[in-house]
Amino acid sequence: MIRAAALACLIAWSGPLSAQTAPDPAAAARAAAQRLDEASRQLDAADGARNRVKALTETLRAYEDGLEAMRDGLRRAAIREQSLLAELQAREDEIARLLGVLQAMGQSPAPVLFLHPTGPTGTARSGMILADVAPALNARADELRSKLAEVRTLRALQETAADTLREGLNGVQQARTALSQAVADRQPLPRRFTEDPVKTAILIASTETLEGFASGLSQIALEESQGSLPDITHRKGALPLPVQGQLLRRAGEADAAGIARPGILLATRPRALVTTPVAATIRYRGPLLDYGNVMILEPQAGTLFVLAGLDVVYGETGEVLPAGSPVGLMGGKDAEIGAVITQSGEGAGNTRPETLYIEVRQDNQPIDPSVWFAMQEG
Template identity: 70%
Template sequence: MIRLAALLALCLWPLTVWAETDDPATAARAAAKALEEAAISLSKADSARDRVKALTQTLKAYEDGLEAMRDGLRRVSLREARLTQDLQAREAEVAQLLGVLQSIAAAPAPVAMIHPQGPTGTARAGMLVADVTPALNAKAQTLRTKLEEVQTLRTLQESAANTLRSGLDGVQKARAELSQALADRTDLPKRFTEDPVKTAILISSTETLEGFASGLYDITEDEVAGSLPDISDRMGTLPMPVQGRVLLRSGETDAAGIARPGVVLATRPRALVTSPTAATVRYLGPLLDYGNVMILEPQAGLLFVLAGLDAVYGQAGQVLPAGSPVGLMGGQDAGPGTILSQAGDGAGTQASETLYIEVRQDNQAVDPALWFKMQKDE
């Protein structure tokens, strides 16, 4: 009777239901595969007709793969921690379950079915055991599944270091090759030639971004008439120039109490910044307290100002195709150990760099959300 009471108590043991829509282990494996495919695309970039375009796509593939790996490891770590915590909280019940299973397996079937109340009691006990056994087996299978999943997740975390190291080496190589390919590029058309003396005078005499933007058109030589095609029909749909999340929207004040008309994005260190559409490079280089700045003119009277970059690519006057690299964010890539440590703590991506985006239309600052597609959760 004591054994049957224990069996009944175990039947009431609540099962934990995990409602994740995506399997963390599957996500981590997919991220590792994405990094392997990025490595293959890097090896093929040399033979591409447009090497800059190929390397840009490869670098973005590495960035996406590393981001997916970070997120996958975070989810793996959280899942493993939750499973371990759940199993530890039920140690007594697990031990009881294992003890009952072992005693049933060890006892001869006739002895286990004998009841002190005679044949009638034995029959009733047999029916009760018959009802209890499937549930008991199901709980044993659930325990086995959880233990196997914990082992799988831990193995994934142990093998992630090599995958991350390979991915980080690949992304650094892709950046170096892209920088060289951009320096070697000679096929881009030029709308004007920059006058370096006039540019220096404008920078030294300018105290605001508005003042600098207003004087941009006076520092050019031999400018070709006309402009790029009108993109007004694409308002609100342009992709953001870099992956990140919005920290401050237009008009919101920062920690110093300063409100700016543009938006501030939090990005990963060394993230690639690209032109959201075909555009003329109006200016690139340091400006005021904005750090390195890239000013793009996608159409007459419209300027996209990207400020806070560590490196900028191109030349003033060049006409860039959509998606062209225009710069890199600052900071340093986190090493495999740091990424694994952050994942183990349940931390997300360390978006430690900030990019300021301002849109000026007819020499007036407008909300960038009018032009760029911004997700509600950014």
């Protein structure tokens, strides 16, 4: 009877495990830590860079990429750990029964174990079954040990993540401060025109819509050079988005209040860096209506990129910015380290509380921004 029970347990326990198809979350988190370390080295090197604004912009992007990858790695590690624990707990009864039978078998005299109640035929059959089951049982035990080791690795990873995140968050804050100072200290950029502050104030005071303001932008320019702007029509659909974010609303989709706007809305992390996706002239920067701080860029004649919802804006009206130049930072505050780890483990909380509104206007008519930008959902 003991032998029959053991065979039943062995056959049941040697069944296949669920396959692991997802990338190794521990490896992803370690790679993210390396990216943060590289960003730290970039920050140190930026002090001696010939173009500090460009170097610090790249550094800040590297920090954002590293922190994003670290958050994602921790989230996946937590999900993987929960999955492993659930799987092990689900088979806990089977493992306990198997151990009980094996212990009972170990207490029985060896000759008895090799005999079957039905006689020689039954003994031969059970022997063949054991020969077939034993390799699968060993493989199953090895896989169990591997999963237990993976659980320990994931837990250790999450316990040491606090130091890595602390260094990364401190680094990104230093990079933002250094970038703001570098923008203030940089050499004057080429200008296409000089802003008339009086006409700008009058235009803002008399404007009730973004459309009305955009149509009057030419009135605030003094001594505007009429040199032709480069044609970037061939880059339609391929421009990078100005900020790392997730698409919340497409053009023409109504919000919770039922208001539909012609632009798109991106959810971003606090203090995210906003850059110009292509070389462009700053047509306006500053507060406007209920949009918060607004940056209006002109990449080519008759085309405007409107970026609304920034907290900090860089540059001066009339300046021509190279592609990838910083134009501002989003608002909000970086999450505390404990909150980042908790949100990674629980998958809870709004990790992208800031929103950037992007509108594209062609010959003073709004068009879907997805015509110009390479959209990324999720």
